[in-house]
Amino acid sequence: MAVVFVLWLREVKKYLRSRVQIVASLGGPLMYLGVLGFGLGPVFQRAGEGSYLQFMAPGVIGMAVLFTAMFSGIAMLWDRQFGFLKETLVAPVPRLAIMIGRTLGGATVAVLQGTLIFVVTLIAGFRPVSVLAVPLAFLLIALVAVVFAALATAIGSTIKEMQGFQMVMNFLVMPIFFLSGALYPLPGLPRVLAALTRVDPLTYGVDGMRGLLIGRGSAHFGVAFDVAVLLAVGVVFVAAGAWRFSKIEA
Amino acid sequence: MSDRPILRVQHIAKSFGTVLAVNDVSFDVRPGEIFAFLGPNGAGKTTTIKMLTTLLRPTTGSLELDGLDVTMHPTEVRKRFGVVFQDPSLDSELTAWENMDIHGVLYHVARHARRARCEVLLRMFELYERRDDLVKTFSGGMKRRLEIARGLLHTPKVLFLDEPTLGLDPQSRNQMWTHVRNLRATEGVTVFLTTHYMDEADRVADRIAVIDHGRIVATGSSAELKQQTGTDSLEAAFLALTGTMIRDESATAADQMRQVARVWRR
Ligand SMILES: Nc1ncnc2c1ncn2[C@@H]1O[C@H](COP(=O)(O)OP(=O)(O)O)[C@@H](O)[C@H]1O
Numbered sequence: 001m002a003v004v005f006v007l008w009l010r011e012v013k014k015y016l017r018s019r020v021q022i023v024a025s026l027g028g029p030l031m032y033l034g035v036l037g038f039g040l041g042p043v044f045q046r047a048g049e050g051s052y053l054q055f056m057a058p059g060v061i062g063m064a065v066l067f068t069a070m071f072s073g074i075a076m077l078w079d080r081q082f083g084f085l086k087e088t089l090v091a092p093v094p095r096l097a098i099m100i101g102r103t104l105g106g107a108t109v110a111v112l113q114g115t116l117i118f119v120v121t122l123i124a125g126f127r128p129v130s131v132l133a134v135p136l137a138f139l140l141i142a143l144v145a146v147v148f149a150a151l152a153t154a155i156g157s158t159i160k161e162m163q164g165f166q167m168v169m170n171f172l173v174m175p176i177f178f179l180s181g182a183l184y185p186l187p188g189l190p191r192v193l194a195a196l197t198r199v200d201p202l203t204y205g206v207d208g209m210r211g212l213l214i215g216r217g218s219a220h221f222g223v224a225f226d227v228a229v230l231l232a233v234g235v236v237f238v239a240a241g242a243w244r245f246s247k248i249e250a
Numbered sequence: 251m252s253d254r255p256i257l258r259v260q261h262i263a264k265s266f267g268t269v270l271a272v273n274d275v276s277f278d279v280r281p282g283e284i285f286a287f288l289g290p291n292g293a294g295k296t297t298t299i300k301m302l303t304t305l306l307r308p309t310t311g312s313l314e315l316d317g318l319d320v321t322m323h324p325t326e327v328r329k330r331f332g333v334v335f336q337d338p339s340l341d342s343e344l345t346a347w348e349n350m351d352i353h354g355v356l357y358h359v360a361r362h363a364r365r366a367r368c369e370v371l372l373r374m375f376e377l378y379e380r381r382d383d384l385v386k387t388f389s390g391g392m393k394r395r396l397e398i399a400r401g402l403l404h405t406p407k408v409l410f411l412d413e414p415t416l417g418l419d420p421q422s423r424n425q426m427w428t429h430v431r432n433l434r435a436t437e438g439v440t441v442f443l444t445t446h447y448m449d450e451a452d453r454v455a456d457r458i459a460v461i462d463h464g465r466i467v468a469t470g471s472s473a474e475l476k477q478q479t480g481t482d483s484l485e486a487a488f489l490a491l492t493g494t495m496i497r498d499e500s501a502t503a504a505d506q507m508r509q510v511a512r513v514w515r516r
């Protein structure tokens with residue numbers, strides 16, 4: 001337990017210390033909110049879909065959580081390159097404890113970043129339907145964070161080169177974001193796109209957040225279904241992460 | 251000194267594909283000894299340390315540390331050694347103290363003992379004043395000293411040092427060896443180190459194993475090696491034993507070719 005805690009704390013401390021990085025990481029979400037939110041807002045409204053900002057805020061929060069959690073995979077490559085990983089691998093503790101500490105650390109950092117973006121969306125004019133829904137939305141955010149932090153652990157344990165991570169960002173993280181319906185509504189999509197959105201775990205995260213934060217009717221699949229899918233995917237990804245992590249060779 | 255060796259290595263070999271990195275290596279290290287692996291780059295020193303520290307499984311042969319089989323009881327073995335790898339393994343985004351503290355937790359050192367021990371070791375390695383600075387602000391010598399301090403935190407029986415002076419300036423190197431020599435008195439720890447600098451092996455080690463192309467070609471004290479080869483310096487002894495002077499960094503690729511060739515010839 002102490003081992004899990006200390007490795008978790010390490011991730012959180014490093015996040016809180018990286019002020020410059022935190023500020024830089026606001027860039028992406030701000031751009032989406034600003035450019036798309038205000039740029040596409042009028043079109044969206046004319047199409048009878050209501051406020052685009054309201055619609056998009058959960059998607060942008062989901063994006064922040066996705067990106068931050070996946071970046072914890074970079075941290076692993078970094079640790080491999082600069083050796084700290086080896087320090088944990090020769091310690092007399094189960095690999096599983098190390099993996100859980102790191103993954104929960106990555107997930108926590110993603111939740112912190114999600115919170116920050118949540119605040120930003122509030123400042124930009126996003127208004128959740130009820131204050132009571134906010135804590136529930138955070139549970140969902142935490143779930144999304146664990147799903148992607150575990151995926152990042154699995155990937156970070158498998159690839160060795162820094163270049164590999166670029167591939168992952170371009171061919172996995174960006175598609176996960178764009179296919180999730182973070183920026184467009186799910187009903188009425190072309191069939192192929194609809195099928196792709198359904199295999200994207202982030203779809204359920206964003207959908208669930210919409211259901212909670214902007215009203216029941218706005219969840220395409222329903223919050224309960226979203227949570228169930230995320231839990232199932234989470235179990236699979238955590239297992240995959242633990243398995244890949246146990247196979248790391250120094 | 252008791253008679254049972256603290257390290258017992260019998261006929262270990264390790265191959266990576268067609269490269270035979272370690273080839274039938276056997277040696278014993280006695281408790282309290284400073285034992286040096288002396289050999290050029292690519293000789294198999296790091297591979298041997300990785301096997302001894304549970305990071306690699308030997309292809310064949312057996313390794314015992316403090317009477318425990320290394321492959322069978324990795325967790326028990328890990329509690330008993332500290333290691334400083336050839337490549338740094340500190341978290342440079344954390345402070346010296348935080349690096350020490352995490353290590354203490356990973357090795358189950360109780361909180362108050364951890365505090366006390368961190369302080370003693372940081373003082374011993376002249377880092378106490380800098381304990382709250384981020385490691386990325388440290389010089390190479392300071393980082394290496396911090397790694398050694400960290401490796402000793404859980405009071406291991408054996409300390410492995412893989413080329414601890416690599417990349418350090420002469421002054422830091424001297425300082426490093428003074429520290430290492432003092433460890434036996436202050437910590438009573440057995441030290442297994444590797445180096446490709448002969449003068450260092452000569453000055454610091456009780457016994458030296460000369461390793462080349464994955465094989466141990468001779469073992470003994472510096473005096474014994476000289477006597478055995480009828481030479482008057484360790485350099486000359488090394489030349490007599492291996493037929494070459496110690497090669498430097500750039501030799502690794504050539505070594506690899508030679509090793510591949512050797513496997514093919516069999
Ligand atoms: N993971 C590996 N894969 C393939 N070859 C390796 C690996 N590790 C070491 N070797 C090879 O094994 C030989 C011994 O390497 P090493 O033990 O690092 O030597 P030293 O530490 O004495 O310089 C070298 O030829 C090296 O290229």
Ligand SMILES: [Mg+2]
Nearest residue numbers: 295296336413
């Ligand atoms: Mg080496």
